[in-house]
Amino acid sequence: MPKRIAVIDIGSNSARLVIYQRTSRYGFHLIVQQKSRVRIGEGAYERGGHLQPVGLRRAYGALQSFAHTLREYKVRKTHCVATSALRDAPNRSEFITKVRRELGINIRVIDGTKEAFYGAVAAVNLLPVEEGITVDIGGGSADLARIRNGRIEETFSLRLGTVRIKELFTDRGRSVGEAQRYIREILETLPESFRDVRAIGIGGTARALSRGIILRRRYPFEKIHAFEYSVKKERAYLEALTSAKKEELSALFIKKNRHDTIREGALIFLEILRKLGSKKVLSSGVGVREGVFLSDLLRNDRLHFPPGINPSLRSIKDRFDLLGLPEGNKQRIGRRLFDTLAVEFGGAPKHRKLLEYALSLSNIGKMLTIYKEHQHAFYIASQELNYGFTHRQMLTIALLLRSKGDTLYYRPLYRRYRKLLPSKKKIKWLSFIYTLTLILHENSSEASIAFDWEGEKLRIDSDRPLYLAHEEIATLEKPANFTIELHDHCQSIYGSD
Structure with missing residues (x-):
């Protein structure tokens, strides 16, 4: 399938052009959107459906401009569909032939x-x-x-x-x-x-x-x-x-x-x-x-994305996470930590899934500038996590990405969106789990880490040295009053302070 695919939709009221850029097998995003209020059906419904010259002129002019855009963006595949006004029009053939011959656009009239x-x-x-x-x-x-x-x-x-x-x-x-x-x-x-x-x-x-x-x-x-x-x-x-x-x-x-x-x-x-x-x-x-585009993209998948594939996540990863760092252990650490602490804050499987999504996107802000990576990550996620998510899910994932070690969650954003977010208690614990997971993983992506919760103490055991993690955990904001003990390979070699 070509990298850039266009869809033109000619309706009774307006004509639209969209161009999608494919980033991978299932990743894509919109790069062009143009619209013209052609009103091709103006005057037709009171004249037996016959398209009138004024509407046809407007529609032809819009398609002429669309054809220029297709050339500019080097689009290799274009789908053009026409709906009610053209399918109801006895005189549609002449217009369709003219557009195909002069503009190179093949109009396919579809029924309702x-x-x-x-x-x-x-x-x-x-x-x-x-x-x-x-x-x-x-x-x-x-x-x-x-x-x-x-x-x-x-x-x-x-x-x-x-x-x-x-x-x-x-x-x-x-x-x-x-x-x-x-x-x-x-x-x-x-x-x-x-x-x-x-x-x-x-x-x-x-x-x-x-x-x-x-x-x-x-x-x-x-x-x-x-x-x-x-x-x-x-x-x-x-x-x-x-x-x-x-x-x-x-x-x-x-x-x-x-x-x-x-x-x-x-x-x-x-x-x-x-x-x-x-x-x-x-x-x-x-x-x-989008339906026309997806019918082409997913024609060999029974018109459904395969299980586990979300096009928004895939597109964001394709465009903004170019580091290629290993992620498997990061997810394992996050799941183990979540399962260890879930009973403390009422964490449910749906919350663990949101945590997994946030961990998967944790590097997307780095590609713009590392100094404001958390702000960039929030903006990218809140704007680009469109497909397959509720507003509550979009904003929860984005707010987790905004977390930093010394600030569990960004309070002005929580106040702004609090009606669409989980409780403050859940946000604090999820942000803590997200941040601590990143600290541990970034110190050693290969460490085998286990957790134990003893009511007022979180014990962390690692089979690899996590020297820098000790310092970061010491300044980590916590969602409740408890201590954190990190036992790692450093202590067995050098002894504990």
Whole structure:
């Protein structure tokens, strides 16, 4: 597979280009993202689906610019998919032929169920979710997929989109109630199997709604991907959007580029949530484009990352941990120390797993500058640990990476994110275990180390000399009042002080 792979997504409302840089077999990251509000479907829904010249001109201009970017970045493989507006258009062939002949871009028109499938592929691989129904509201359609046990079981497409509802109702001065009745009538075609307490919001409309909720609630972590909210708590806000005047939308935390269709989007989303019986929404920063990319990347893996492979961890390690130091013993030390102390602070398997992730990433800050490696590591992890983690997991791992020997955890960061983190007691103990593990491992990566907890004393036995560790442990901040005794090969040779 080429190192740089591009995906172009032509929707009813916008056209987007993304380019992914592969760092290893399963590692990748986004290096280019371009968007144009082409509104290719403008005027089409009230004219039998026929694409109008103004929309076609905008779409061609955007694709022309995308083609230039593909050449600049020397992209060797490009996937271009088109969704609702083009698949509904009787006059699409001429446009597709022109783009292929003049720009060298092959457009593949996909139906709504395929669009839903791609969104679900992205969700099951890049979100911390095993069950739920993906909901992707575009300009011309709303596409849904039912996920069970991490597998895509069913897909469905509805002729409900923001531009479609806008042109059929809002632009004609028809009421919100009329649009609502129309949406409910369409939703009656949705199979009864599409019921779940969790909806997974995919696409621009869902992201805009999540962003508004994040800003309105002053949620401390401004990351949409994996953000989850209660439908009951946010219903009043979503309903307010459906009837708001355009000039009121900014005060409701909606970006100007979403003012045209967010009211219709909120109305469709609310009605779909009602039909699904969903009580919470998990927000996705990924969708069709990532699904297209992953369908290629994972084509020989049954469209799933193999067990134990997390693409975010893999990409971070590929890009920021270039030292190539041995890690096996570091993980063994960390697990033994955790198991020895877990009962003291209520440590559970989920906490041990987060510790293992942090230990795996412990060197990523060194590649920028060793003098601020802890700050760099926190920033890299908090920004790049996107796929397969909850916000709580992302921030816990990042805060462990911020730990230093004389400061178990960085208190200003804990205060900022405390609502999304484990208790202070757990953070202190996890930070202590993380820091002590690194001290021991960095003094001897080959030492066999055993631990014994005696209530008010932690005894450490090593079969290798750990001379410098004695000094570092002496200044190590502890999460409680106990002593640490280190017995190593140095003492058997030189005697104890």
